[in-house]
Amino acid sequence: MAREKSSKGFTPGRAKNLVGVAKVLAPALIPVVAPIAARAAALLSDRYDHYRAGRLGVPVDQLTRYSGRGASLHARIAGFSEALDQLRDTERSYVETTEKRLAQLLAAVRASERMPAPRRRAAHRAVATDLDALEADLLKRLGV
Structure with missing residues (x-):
């Protein structure tokens, strides 16, 4: 009884043949x-940067300013600071007090980057809660 060659399966002989073909074709295909x-990698990187910038709500050219696990909080604080400029002339004391608080929150976000995960998450929740209250107050002062 003769053994029939199976067309299925990956045998050592087939692997050896494929390696030989790859050795011949690779130098011709690499160029x-x-x-x-390289173009595909650059395109994917660019799209991912746009995606991240959109999620943070910042322009792509400012994306490098906001990195780490607290990037979204950092971006929120920066956006809040920019919004305060509209009130600088009319409510100077509120703006100064709020800017001091924002500096404290930003320091807390930066410090939390090196904390263990449970403590970092708790710190981020506390900062987010504080920011929510500050944003609500700002919107009320802006008449929104």
Whole structure:
């Protein structure tokens, strides 16, 4: 009884043949594939940067300012600071007091980057709660 060759399965002989073919084709394909792969990687990186910037609500060119696990809180604090400029002339004492509080919150976010995960999450929740209250007050003062 003769053994039939199976067309299924990956045998050591087939693997050896594939390696031999790859050794011959790889030097010819690398100059063709490498530029395409580089362009694809650059495009993916650019799209991911736009995605992250959109989630944080900041322009792409400012994305490097906001990194780490507290990036979204950092971006919220920066946006809040910019919104305070509209009240600087009319409510100077409120703006100064709020800017001091924002500086404290920003310091807490930065400090929390090196904390263990449970403490970091608790700190981020506390900062987010504080920011929610400050934003509600700001919106009320802006008449929104």
